[in-house]
Amino acid sequence: MSYTLYGQRGFGSTCVEAALELHGIAYDFEIADPLDGAGGLARVRSINPVGQVPALILPNDDVMTESAAILIWLGDLDGQYRWAPRPDAPERAEYLRWMVFMSCSFYSTLAITDGPGRFHPDPATHKVLLHQALERRKQMWRVIDTAFKGVAAPYLLGEKMTLLDVYVAMMSHWSPRGGWFLDHCSNLAGAVRATEKHPVIREVWRRNFDLEVEA
Ligand SMILES: N[C@@H](CCC(=O)N[C@@H](CS)C(=O)NCC(=O)O)C(=O)O
Structure with missing residues (x-):
């Protein structure tokens, strides 16, 4: 069971790092910078065809992209709603x-x-x-x-x-x-x-x- 986050310091992967750590989820971080020339872009595209980070590889090897979707998914994952309002909460x-x-x-x-x-x-x-x-x-x-x-x-x-x-x-x-x-x-x-x-x-x-x- 492991997560791998692809991103770059200061990029949109920052909020995913924060969400994983707030939930106490262990992960590996792989530098993948779409703005680092053709090589960097090719590396990111091999994970996310759009050529953007963040991209999160889930323990079942599914690839998840789109920062808001990743955060919402992580916030709901354990059903404890520690960092997200429950689905039935007024907020x-x-x-x-x-x-x-x-x-x-x-x-x-x-x-x-x-x-x-x-x-x-x-x-x-x-x-x-x-x-x-x-x-x-x-x-x-x-x-x-x-x-x-x-x-x-x-x-x-x-x-x-x-x-x-x-x-x-x-x-x-x-x-x-x-x-x-x-x-x-x-x-x-x-x-x-x-x-x-x-x-x-x-x-x-x-x-x-x-x-x-x-x-
Ligand atoms: N809709 C995407 C946007 C991701 C995005 O724009 N990421 C930037 C880095 S912060 C990126 O990869 N830029 C490279 C590019 O668009 O070519 C998300 O929310 O994850």
Whole structure:
């Protein structure tokens, strides 16, 4: 029974590392960087034909991709719901809504910044594409920040830290990054700070973001 996580430090595999460790699930980590030239991309494509990480190999050798799906699956796996609301909990709908929102509306814009040539073959257009992708990310942060106005206490869904907190906290370190995030997402920032104080998250963040968070 073993899990193997393919990813790269600071990439989307960060939240999967955190989820595995919060659940006490042992795993092997394999560096697989789709942005590390043709060799890196070929290696990732041999696991995930889309050429993206994270990818998690399950103990039965099934391959699981899509970070939100992996987190939701891990959160439900042992039926204990330590890091996810139970399916019948009142917070479940919000949990699913924002997990999928962050994946579909925010994370999806990295497909543009990680490879603008996929969206327009002329390199002269790429500066605009990168700019627009970043603007879209800012807009999506504003949407979720407004939705959580007055309801974050101390975590996004209330008293208990969930994998939604972990997912949002990880993405807060991506462009437009911490400074912009703290200035513009005051409703989310408290939950991110609380999440990053958890000892498991601190250690995973230290490894992935070279970040020392105060206890
Ligand atoms: N929908 C995917 C997106 C994964 C993704 O975009 N991962 C980035 C790294 S953080 C990647 O592999 N980028 C390389 C590329 O898109 O070519 C997920 O949620 O797992």
